[in-house]
Every structure is written in C-alpha cells, then in structure tokens.
Amino acid sequence: MAINKAMRLALKALSYPDLDLKKTYKLQRQMTKAIHPSLKPLYEMWDHKIAGTDHEIPVRIFFPPETEEENKILIFFHGGGWVIGNIDSYSTVCSNMAKITGHIVVSVDYRLAPENRFPAAPEDCYTVAREIFLDSELFDVKKENITLIGDSAGGNLAAVVSMMARDRGEFLPSKQILIYPSTYNDHSSSSPFASVHENGTGYLLTSKRICDFIELYISCEEDLNNPYLAPLLAKDLSGQPKTLIITAEYDPLRDEGEAFGRKLHEHGNQVEVYRMKDALHGFISLPKHFVHVKRSYELINRFLRNED
Template identity: 60%
Template sequence: MAINKAMRAALSVLSYSEADIKKSYQMERWLKEISARRLRKPSLYHIWEHKVINGDHEVPVRIFMPSAREHQGILIFFHGGGWVTGSIDSYDAVCADMANQTGRVVISVDYRLAPEHPFPAGLEDCYAVTREIFLDENLLETEAKEIVLIGDSAGGNLAAAVSLMARDRGEFLPSRQILIYPAAGNDHSDSSPFPSVRENGTGYLLTTKRVRDYMELYRSSDEDLMNPYYAPLAAKSFTDQPDTLIITAEYCPLRDEGEAYGKALKTAGNKVKIFRMPNALHGYFSLPVRFSQVKKTYDLINCFLMEKETDLMGFSQ
C-alpha cells in the first residue's frame, strides 16, 4: 500500500527539523544514546568487547554471536548516523537481530565521528578493523571468503569506501558487501542529477538539507567532494569490487544515488543486485524484525549470503 495523505501529513510533522546541525549534533547524539537505553533490549545473544589499534587510536568493536551454536561467517557492520551521530550502543538491537536473523557473527565498529574527527578518520577506523579481521583468519576461525561488509546510510558509504580502499591498497579484498540505502554521491542540491533528492527531499523524515549538513560536517575540505572514499560515485574506476547487494528505500532522498552506484559497479563487470524496498523510508532497517520491510530485507540478505539466485526474483533492477 502506498503512503496515504494522512501518513504523508504525519511524516511532514515528524521530519527532521531544519535546525543547524552544527549547533545541535551533540544534543542529537545524547538523545540517540538515551533512546537506545530506554528502548527494547536485545535478548538471546552473546557479545564481547574488543579493540583494534589504528595508529595512536583504539577503535572499539562489539561482537555479537548468533543464538545458533555454529555461525556461518562474519558480517562487519558500519552504523548509520550521517558520520556525526550513532554508535555501537545505539545499534545494539539492530546488530543482535542481524546476528540471529543471518546466523553470522556481527562485528559492530565504533568509528570516530565528525566534526571532531572529520574525513577520513572514521573511514580509516573502519578500514583498520576490517584489515585486522581479514588478515587474521584465526581471530574468529573464519575464512576471508566468509567475511562480508555491511552498512546502512553513512555506514553503507563507509562499507563501499572500505572496499574501494582495499582494492587500491592491495592488502585484502572483500568478496561481498551489502549496502543499505547508502550515501554514494556528492551533490544534494536542487540541481542534483538524481530525482529522489528533490522528490523525497522533504516530508519523509530525512531531508536533503539534513544530508547536506551531515556531509559538510563530515568533510575536511571541499576537495573531499571528489574523493571516491568520501563519495564512492566519484571513483574513476569501479572495477574489482565485491559482489554487491544494494537495498534502497522508495521514499529516501538517497535512493537514486545508491542505485546509480550499483549500476556503475555492474557496468564495470561486478556482480550486483539492486532492490528498491517499496513504501519504505530512510532508516527503516533500524525497526524490529516484525515489520514486513525489515523481514523482507533479511530475506534478501540471506539469499545473497547463501547465493540463492533463484530466490532473488523480487529484485527490481
């Protein structure tokens, strides 16, 4: 069912305010942490804490074990939040669900946030964690081919950037990545080449103004706009990338750039599946699994992980 007029009106009221994020981001972080503590607590899971050294910085990671005794691989997860908000604490429930829904160990990365630590600090944290896990197969007794990158929104951007960086640095290369409504482009103005920036830029929770503000806080300088590790669509080459699953949301301003990134990967010879989640808003993946769109997302993820091509008939592109 499409979003009706009453729902559209409610979304317009609930949509993120146009407040200056440069003044309010610390309060937003605090509110997310408070909300995470008050909302549902994940159950039937086991976790432990770990730290990875990145230069003179220790990157905290939280490892979630699935309820099944034997896991089938590893998902390295980078959380969303516009590179400015979000943490392993605020994504506890998501990661616990992810471990139990996929039967895989989930490693959640608490990368440094902007603007205190602008690009590429958070990305380098994500790369350092990924590098350690790939180069030490004994760490969790998992072969490199069973390690998959996954992220939502800004985390999808980071997953794509880590894959590009891994190819360029030549230390390891992921075989698969899952990008959920990723931020892939660098133009969210009214003249953007992507219609979803204008069509979904107001009234659907995440606004294009909010996206622009987040990206301004994240970058170190305007030169970053053309850096493929900042905006993966700016890459000069899309070759030698992992098999990729991209899931976008119908009413998300980032929808078209995420799908364009998938098409660029596919044109360069990579194996790519793109699915547009009908009637979905940006951020829906953080909802409980009982929501149909979240359940469908895990169905798609599991088919992709198990390479069940025949079960992917619902892919739209």
C-alpha cells in the same frame, strides 16, 4: 502499503526541515543515547578494542545461536551521517542481524565528525576490516565468509572500505551489502538525482540534513570530489565485491544508491539492486517483524547463501 495522507502529514511534522544540525548534533547524539540506553543485554555479545595507528577502535561483537556450520562474519558500519549513531544505538539491529543471518556481527564504533573529520571514519573501518581479514585465527573464519555491511553513512563506508582494500592490496572482501547508501556529494537543489527533489522534504531524512551531515564530515572542499567520500565519483570501480544494494522508495538517497549499483555493474562486478516499496530511509532499525525489515533479511540471507 502506500503512504496515505495522514501518514504524510505526520512525516512532514517529524522531518524538521529547518533544524540546524551543525548547531545541534551534540544534542541529537544525547537524544540517541537516551532512546537507546545501555541496558543489560538480552543477547550474547562481547566488547573489544582494535588497535589503530594512534588510538583504539571499539567494536561490539554479537554472536548468533549455536550452529554446526563454520563461522561467518558480517562487519557492520552504522549509519548516522558520520556524525551521530554508535554501537549502542545499533545494538538491537546487530543482535537481530546475528540471529536472523546466523553470522557473527562485528559492529564498528568508528570516530565521528566533526571532532574527527574525513577520512577518520573510513580509516577506522578499514583498520577493523583489515585486522579481521588478515588475522585468520581471530574468529577462525575463512576470508570468503567475511562480508561488509552498512546502512546509510555505513553503507557508504562499506563501499569505501572495499575500494580502499582493492587500492591498497592488503585484502579484498568477496561480498558487500549496502543498505540505502550515500554515494554522491551533492544533495542540494542542483543534485542530478530526482529522488533528492522528490523525497528531500517530508520523509524524515531531508536533503538539507544530508547537506549538513556532509558539511560536518568533510575536512575541506576538495574532499567532496574524493571517491572515498563519494564512491559514485570513482573513475574505476573494477575489482569490487559481489554487491547487494537495498534502497528505499521514499528516500532522497534512493537514486544515487541505484546509480552506484549500475556503475558497479558497468565496471564488471556482480550486483543486485532492490528498491524497497513504500519504505523510508532508516527502516532497517525498525522492529524485526516489520514487513520491510523481514523482506530485507530475506534478500540478505539469499545473497549470503549465493542463491539466485
């Protein structure tokens, strides 16, 4: 269903193009927590901590219904612009993900900016992925049955962890799923991507908001040219996992996500890119009966099962 005039007006009212994220990110975290309170779960889960270099990284593990198949894992990195969001705000998403895919879902509560700026988030995500890949007894799972997945900033982190894994040589994921990922460093009026200009206002996630997120995330201006922050800048994308990228039609991040898919393909990787028609950024957090969510899980399950 296309976005009609009334819906466009409502979206414009909700997009807050002039909201100063740099001054209100703490308030927005509190609002997120209020919207997603810590209630008694209606699903089987387990909170755990994984040791980092000088701190512990919380993870929340969601278990699917009992199956006779061997264990399979999705390591999930949440969205929120590296600044907001947490394992509580994504618990419903991860519970649905476990049930629909039949995978154990490990949701990573990585450190947030600006208190912990780049590269704190990717280092936390890499540490958790490394622990799961290298400790085969942790979940009794084969390495080929471990997939990285994330949405928005989490999609960025999934792609970055795969690049870090190749560069460091400690492990290598076989699959990754990137849902409307951030892959580039410029979302201003000088952006080379049409979707930033076409969808940068009036569709909930604004280009100004993305710029604010990145400004809160980086430690210095030089970070903007680091491929671990903007994967599309990587000169070498060879040796990356089989990849599924799902973008949203009315999303300022749409074109850079699709461009990243093309670049992965050009460097010899197996890639599928799907643009979700009429969808907005953030749709994976909608209730599971919504058409875009249902279609996404059809694509995800087909990808996980290696179906053409």
